[in-house]
Amino acid sequence: MPARHAAAHACPIRDVLDRVGDAWTVLVLTELQTGPCRFNALGRVVDGISPRMLAATLRHLERDGLVTRRVLDCKPPQVEYAITARGASLHAALGGLVDWAAAHQPDINQSRRRFDDAVARPAR
Template identity: 65%
Template sequence: MGRRRALEYDCAIRDVLDRIGDAWSVLVIMELSKGPCRFNALRRVIEAISQRMLSVTLRNLERDGLVSRQVLDTSPPQVEYSLTERGASLHGAISHLAHWAETHQPGIRTSRAAYDAKEPIAS
């Protein structure tokens, strides 16, 4: 792989991981994979997220074309969010990661506990 191609590959990975690597985007995508959802319903389901952080997360996901925002013709107007086709395809990849995490988390916790129990090495 040439240096230029390696940089392009690295840049694409970093760009996408910046979005899905934040604390809330994956949780929003996982929830919206179940179907369209209004803002307050998302906020109730995703515990500990602030109103401001949910707004920022949804805005960034919409900017990246992963989430669509639709203003409903109600009184008062309400907003509903849903995954776009691109967002649904990302959910497919994320669901594999989520399955891997659920499968391996007990072993990882055991490894961490064993590592943390070791005597510190004097320097």
């Protein structure tokens, strides 16, 4: 591992934020918190995620020990993902952020509209 990458992983805050700061991790963990889910079902409920990005996100989460992957014995084979205890503890830690986002999204959207309107029509 290059020295600068090793140094980045030595900082626990940066290391974890790299994982949870991506566009999909929190949404996937939130969905898996309700119970195990198959790949295609996850793709349907996580709005806007492509199959490629879902696969990459699940690989990262599995690598970090946040989810487990189980191949189901059926034809054709299907894969089911479940949140681990570590993943559930991360989801619980993110709960305040999730709640805050839901509570403040309308106000943020209103602020964005006001800002965009002001930029589009500068005061003279």
